[in-house]
Amino acid sequence: MRSLSDVEWLAGISTLGTAEGNCRRLGHAHAALFLDRGPTLIVTFETSGAIGLRRPHGQPLGFDLAQERGWSHLCLVARGDTWFRDRAVYAYFDQLVDEAFFEEFDRVVFYGANMAGYAAAAYSATAPGATVILAAPQATLDPRIASWDPRFTEYRRLSFTDRYGYAPDMTEGAGDVYVIFDPEQNLDAMHAALFARAHVTLLPCRNLGRDIGRALEEMRIIRSILSAIGTGKFDATLFRTIYRARRNYIPYLQNLLARLDRDGRPLLAALLCRSVAERLNVPAFAMRLARLRQDLEAQGRKLPRRRR
Template structure:
């Protein structure tokens, strides 16, 4: 029954991709396809979406942009933060592969952030020769492979003996991969190093971008252009490295850099970052972070004064 449902609207010949939309409900996941041009974008949910957005009616991540670019779009929607460790989902995706769905497109691009970035790489063998665009991806949450990864308890508890459980192994079957990540985040840096071993990935560090790199790329106006350039083949790493310097003008940069400094027990650096950022963003939450830095420097009276000021400014904004 599942195979019959999944093969409705299947391609009728080489190079002829499905022209009708379809949706496949799979219990804990949903596949939703919207037809467009000869490039297929497969977009996977990140871990935040199940917690922040209702499952029913949830659009594919990036749908408005990808469809406006004229691409076909297959969304993989997650009900829970399962890291796609689901036999039913895997069977459904393999059925699409076996029926020639992915092969019917001239180009396939798999993309996602965090949990979705892992999936974009891990499921690349469904479309050998595809392009992978992964933002802050985990390489795996298999404790036997990455015993140092202590985040994402729900994901680590899943069945990592299932197929498509290792991002680098999947990426090895892609034509090319692009991994955007914050190299100040130690765990993300270690995952990026595993991807680099494939020899098929271009690592794109975004210092102080935070684990969720897309918000930083959105603030700098770079997310859409870089995605477009990767898909059309015009992406330039040197140009990106120059453009991403604009992150230093954003509040997110100062916020992430200050928090990282505190985590590394460098409160003096955190204080300097906050004070520099407050010149640009005087009513921001950098006030609270500044108070934490002062407290860590054993300056409790100044810390309390800074916290009182932050609360007063917050109340003023609300009023």
């Protein structure tokens, strides 16, 4: 199924907004979709490209969850890599504050990943007490603070020093803040460290890779995470339970195998391949297991018996 164009997508969410809330253009690069359903509000930040690529029906991440739970949903969408640094977006959130919009809800949750994670943290300042969940967010692209990050140099022309600027500071009025990141991704880990505060829980997910947001979606656990936060049941312990889904997530298992290879741990690599080949029937892991067995046998080593 092909991805929807920006025009098609905007027409689609405009229809949703007309039926259950409203859809509003914010300048030429952003839009806001609000679906009014219930006293819990999920606020997500996304790009039109990600919505079209990962969800070909053109629905924002929180739409199905909000529909299923009877929750309200506010989705801010960017056309491209804007980091949501736009005066039209500032004005929109200023208006929400002036109207005491967030005070109408019993519970407010902000979520975003990567660039959108930056925005979720930055604009959470408009909803004091909100719970914030971030996946590999950037703290800022201001070169005075993050000159060590070479990934986004072309976007340093954006201003990160005016309103809603430095994302970690913008979370000071939030309730609980959770930052999911892969500590093996050094740049992501450095940004995550900038968020460290007394009310912030860092949730390291080793070997998950560079695109944490996409991984959470592909593992089909982001809805469980948002659902738990929306009902006030989420904490680090529950996250670790939900995150056990990584045992069946092939990209994670591939990253873990690569790590074991780099560390020179053939026995553990063989045990991993055996587990994956038996549980998930993945031919590539079965073939790798056969080669590892040969290498271990040549060294006079054998795999331990399976636990019953």
